[in-house]
Amino acid sequence: MISQRFSIGPADAEIAMLQWGESGKPPALLVHGTGFVADVWDEVARELASTYTVYALDRRGHGASHKPGTYHFLDFADDICRVIDALDLRDVYGIGHSAGATDLLLGAKRLPGRLKRLFVMEPTVMDPGAARSGGLDDEAVARVQGALRRQVEFDSFDAVFNRYRAAPAFADWTETSLRAYVRHGFEPLDDGRVRLCCTPEIESAMLRPIYEAMTQVYVGDARGNPFASLAEIDCPVRVATAAKSGPIYWEMARRAVSLIPHVSTLTFEGAGHCVAQEVPAAVVEAVREFAK
Numbered sequence: 254m255i256s257q258r259f260s261i262g263p264a265d266a267e268i269a270m271l272q273w274g275e276s277g278k279p280p281a282l283l284v285h286g287t288g289f290v291a292d293v294w295d296e297v298a299r300e301l302a303s304t305y306t307v308y309a310l311d312r313r314g315h316g317a318s319h320k321p322g323t324y325h326f327l328d329f330a331d332d333i334c335r336v337i338d339a340l341d342l343r344d345v346y347g348i349g350h351s352a353g354a355t356d357l358l359l360g361a362k363r364l365p366g367r368l369k370r371l372f373v374m375e376p377t378v379m380d381p382g383a384a385r386s387g388g389l390d391d392e393a394v395a396r397v398q399g400a401l402r403r404q405v406e407f408d409s410f411d412a413v414f415n416r417y418r419a420a421p422a423f424a425d426w427t428e429t430s431l432r433a434y435v436r437h438g439f440e441p442l443d444d445g446r447v448r449l450c451c452t453p454e455i456e457s458a459m460l461r462p463i464y465e466a467m468t469q470v471y472v473g474d475a476r477g478n479p480f481a482s483l484a485e486i487d488c489p490v491r492v493a494t495a496a497k498s499g500p501i502y503w504e505m506a507r508r509a510v511s512l513i514p515h516v517s518t519l520t521f522e523g524a525g526h527c528v529a530q531e532v533p534a535a536v537v538e539a540v541r542e543f544a545k
Contacts, residue, residue: 254299256292260317261339268332269317271309274302279369280342281305284333286351286527287459288451290316292433296533297348301540305346310336312353314455316437324459325474326352326359326377326466333360337367344369348540350529352377352463358490358509362482371490372540374521374528375502378509379466381480386470393464400457405449406442410435413447430530467501483512491543493519498526519543 254274260267271291281301283294291309298307311318313332321328333356337345345368347357354373361368389397407413413435417423423431439447465471472478490513494506510516521528521535529536 254302256295256298261336262319266319266321267317268313268319268336269311270336271298273298273307274305276306278304278306279344279346280340281307281346281348282333282336282342282357283307283309284347284349284353284356285309285312285315286353287312287463288315288438288456289434290437290450292316292437293430293530295433296427296429297529297536297540300533300537304541308336308340308342312356314459315451317450320455322458324455325462325476326355326471327473327476327479329353329356330359330363330479333357334363337364343367346540346544347371347373349376350374351526352459358483358486358513359479361486361488365487368488370488370543371486372493372543373490373509374493374536375495375498375506375526376492376509377463377466378483378505378512379469379471379478379480380508380511381478384469384472384478388470389461389464389468393468397457397460397464400460401453403449403453403456405452406446407439408446410439410441410447413439425525425531426527427530427533430533434530467505480512483509484514486513486515489515489517489543491517491519491539493521493528493539495521495524495526495528497524502526517543 257272260269262268291311294309301307314320347368349357354376357371492506492509494503524532
């Protein structure tokens with residue numbers, strides 16, 4: 254099955270989109286995590302397209318989407334609302350990973366009644382009732398700044414693939430998922446080399462609010478802290494964790510479960526944080542089971 258590419262929004266604020274399957278079926282909207290692109294959902298989307306019209310987006314700052322420089326949680330949630338409104342989607346099955354899962358959770362409050370159910374894998378969540386004062390500690394700052402050391406340019410797509418294939422973070426990804434990320438997370442240059450679309454500077458800017466939420470110090474921007482709105486989500490939500498990820502992801506999932514009214518849980522055994530790229534068949538099965 255060949256996915257279709259299109260975009261929504263004006264030229265200076267485009268959101269790049271993918272669609273799998275024919276229009277007219279119930280819509281499913283897939284949202285990737287920080288650093289990735291819509292294409293990393295390909296193996297999941299192809300299977301779901303027999304039942305759903307499947308959409309995925311490049312989140313702002315990623316892939317072919319706009320890169321405006323503002324990367325607070327509500328900026329991403331606003332983009333979710335723009336997509337749903339532009340495509341006039343109703344009864345959406347939202348499926349998200351990590352910070353992309355957070356986009357859907359925060360978007361649900363802003364578009365009441367438009368999301369039918371949410372399947373969220375290890376969302377980034379803070380508990381606003383347990384917020385701490387002060388900013389990031391030195392360890393968190395070092396992790397945010399560590400993104401600035403990522404290699405930006407490579408000799409070719411194959412060179413990227415070979416480097417990432419050997420990296421622990423991608424060791425358990427399927428070859429299809431990793432090749433999709435490499436092919437669409439990098440852009441070709443005139444000299445034949447390739448360059449990362451989500452630059453280290455962009456990724457670092459995105460990671461700061463994420464680490465602030467992780468460590469319970471996120472205060473938001475002029476719009477305030479949005480996480481209290483999770484208590485107002487009116488559709489069923491399944492919060493999934495992965496047995497091989499890490500304690501901070503399990504902790505943030507526990508926070509989500511404590512805040513969301515109509516919530517259930519699931520753990521993927523034998524998988525890490527990027528579960529949809531490691532065991533896509535298990536994700537498809539779990540997504541379908543939650544829809545029953």
